[in-house]
Amino acid sequence: MAATSTSKMSSVALVVAVIIGCALKSQTLFHHLANYYHPLIGLAPFVTPEDKYGFKLNQVQSVDLRGQVALVTGANSGIGFELSKMLASQGAYVTMACRNPQRCFSAADRIRKEVPSASVSPLILDLGSLSKTNRAARTFLQNNERLDILFLNAGIVGPFELSDDGIEHVFQVNLISHHLLYRILEPLLQVSEHAKVVSTSSVAGKVWVPYGSVESYVPPTIEGLNEWNPTGMRVAERLLLYGRSKLAQILWTKYLTRRLGNDSTIHVNAFHPGAVHTALTTTKGVAKWVPRIAQRATIQMLGYLLWSSSLGALTGLYLATQAVVEKNIRGAYFHPQTIEVVNPYSLDETAQNNVWELCEIAVEKFLAQKELK
Numbered sequence: 448m449a450a451t452s453t454s455k456m457s458s459v460a461l462v463v464a465v466i467i468g469c470a471l472k473s474q475t476l477f478h479h480l481a482n483y484y485h486p487l488i489g490l491a492p493f494v495t496p497e498d499k500y501g502f503k504l505n506q507v508q509s510v511d512l513r514g515q516v517a518l519v520t521g522a523n524s525g526i527g528f529e530l531s532k533m534l535a536s537q538g539a540y541v542t543m544a545c546r547n548p549q550r551c552f553s554a555a556d557r558i559r560k561e562v563p564s565a566s567v568s569p570l571i572l573d574l575g576s577l578s579k580t581n582r583a584a585r586t587f588l589q590n591n592e593r594l595d596i597l598f599l600n601a602g603i604v605g606p607f608e609l610s611d612d613g614i615e616h617v618f619q620v621n622l623i624s625h626h627l628l629y630r631i632l633e634p635l636l637q638v639s640e641h642a643k644v645v646s647t648s649s650v651a652g653k654v655w656v657p658y659g660s661v662e663s664y665v666p667p668t669i670e671g672l673n674e675w676n677p678t679g680m681r682v683a684e685r686l687l688l689y690g691r692s693k694l695a696q697i698l699w700t701k702y703l704t705r706r707l708g709n710d711s712t713i714h715v716n717a718f719h720p721g722a723v724h725t726a727l728t729t730t731k732g733v734a735k736w737v738p739r740i741a742q743r744a745t746i747q748m749l750g751y752l753l754w755s756s757s758l759g760a761l762t763g764l765y766l767a768t769q770a771v772v773e774k775n776i777r778g779a780y781f782h783p784q785t786i787e788v789v790n791p792y793s794l795d796e797t798a799q800n801n802v803w804e805l806c807e808i809a810v811e812k813f814l815a816q817k818e819l820k
Contacts, residue, residue: 485653485788486653486654489719489721489786490650490782491722491753492752492753495786499784500784501765501784502761502784502785507533508537510537510764512534512596512768513537516542516591516594517542517598518541518542518570518598518632519534519542520544520545520572520574520600520625521600522543523551525723525756526723526763528554528756529756529759530598530600530763531554531558532562532565533757533764534596534764534767535558535566535567536562536564539595540567540568541566541568542569542587543558543567543569543570544571544572545569545572545601546574551569554569555569570583570587571583574601574619574625576610577612577619577624577809577810577813580624581816583628584627585631587632588631588632588634592638593638594635594636594642595640595641595642596643596645597629597636597643597644597645598647598763598767599696600763601625602620602693603616604685604688604689605617606685614672614809615672615673615675617692618688618692620692621689622695622802623809625696627806627813627814629703637712637713639712642712642713643713643766643771644714644715644716645717645766645767646697646716646718647763648697648700648718649719651689651693651694652691652694652697652790652792652793653690653694655687655689656687656694661694662795662797662801663675664694665695665698665805666805667805669805669809672805694792695802696717698792698799698802699806700716700717701778701793701799702799702800703778705778714766716778717781718762718763718781719762719781720754720762720763721753721754721758721759721783723755723759724750724753724755759783761783762784762785765785766781
C-alpha cells in the first residue's frame with residue numbers, strides 16, 4: 448500500500464512538473480495574468496519580464512554607500528544576510544542585528560570572508576521581548592552618532608500565542624518591536640542627510656487577509672489585537688496572523704510617512720521580496736518519504752522558478768539608495784524588481800492610525816526611559 452501511494456505521489460509530481468515546464472515555455476501567459484492580478488507581480492522570475500526590472504543585480508556595483516551607517520534586523524540568514532552583504536560590499540558600515548549570538552557572529556564572519564573590505568558588527572536583538580529590544584536599541588544609540596539606513600527585516604510565521612509582554616507573538620516580532628527600535632533610533636536617523644527606513648513586508652498582507660473591515664482586523668488596542676484569534680486549520684491560522692502583521696507593516700509605513708511630512712529627510716518605504724529560494728527548499732524541507740529522484744527534481748525546479756536570495760534582496764537595496772531621494776519615493780510599497788504596487792487595504796487611514804496608536808501604547812513605558820537601564 449505504501450509503495451502504491453508513493454508511486455501515485457511521484458506520478459502526480461511528475462505531471463505537475465511537466466505542466467509547469469510546458470507553461471514556462473510561454474511565460475507571456477503569466478505576464479498577462481500578473482497585469483490582471485496584482486499580487487502576482489514580481490512573485491517569481493517567470494511572472495516578471497526582465498524588461499520590467501527597475502533595478503538589476505549588475506547595477507549594485509554602481510551603488511556608492513561609502514561612509515553610510517546601516518542596521519539590518521534578521522541579518523544572519525536569507526534576505527537580511529544578503530542585504531547586509533550588499534550594503535557592506537558597497538562601503539556601508541553594517542550592524543547585523545540577530546537573535547541568536549552564535550549565528551549572528553558566524554554570519555558576520557562569513558561576510559568578512561566573502562567581502563574582505565566589509566565593515567560589519569553583530570548586535571544581539573531579540574524582537575520577541577520588548578525589554579531586550581529596548582536594551583539593544585539603546586546600546587546602538589549610545590555607540591553611534593548617526594544612522595543612514597535602517598532595515599526592519601526580521602520576521603516570523605507562527606501559531607497564535609502571547610509573548611511575555613502579553614502581545615500576540617507574530618505581530619509583536621514583525622511590527623511592534625520594530626516600532627520600538629525605530630522610535631528609539633529616530634534621533635540618529637534625523638541626523639542623517641537622507642535616511643532610509645525599509646520594512647520587509649509581503650504579498651501576504653493582501654492575499655492572506657480576511658474579507659471585512661480592515662479596522663477591526665488591525666484594532667487600536669492590545670486587547671483587540673489579542674482577541675482576534677483565527678480558528679480552523681493550524682496552517683490557515685499561521686497564514687492569517689502572518690498576513691495581518693505584513694499588512695500592518697505597510698499601514699505603519701504610510702502613517703509614519705504622513706507623520707514625518709513631505710519635507711522630512713527620512714524616507715520610509717516597504718517591499719515584498721517575492722517567493723525566494725531558501726534553505727526551506729533544500730532536501731531538509733522535503734518530506735523523507737519522497738523518492739530521492741523526486742526530491743532532486745523538486746529542488747531543481749524550485750531553483751528555476753523562485754528568486755535567489757540576492758535577487759530577493761535587490762528591491763530592498765534599491766530603497767536604500769540615493770534614487771529614493773532623487774525620485775522622492777515615500778510611503779510606497781514595491782514588488783520585485785522595484786515595481787511599485789498598491790495594496791488597497793493599506794490606503795485606509797483609520798487602519799493606519801490604528802496601527803500607530805497600537806504600537807505607541809505597547810512601547811510607551813520604554814520610550815519614557817531616558818537612558819539604558
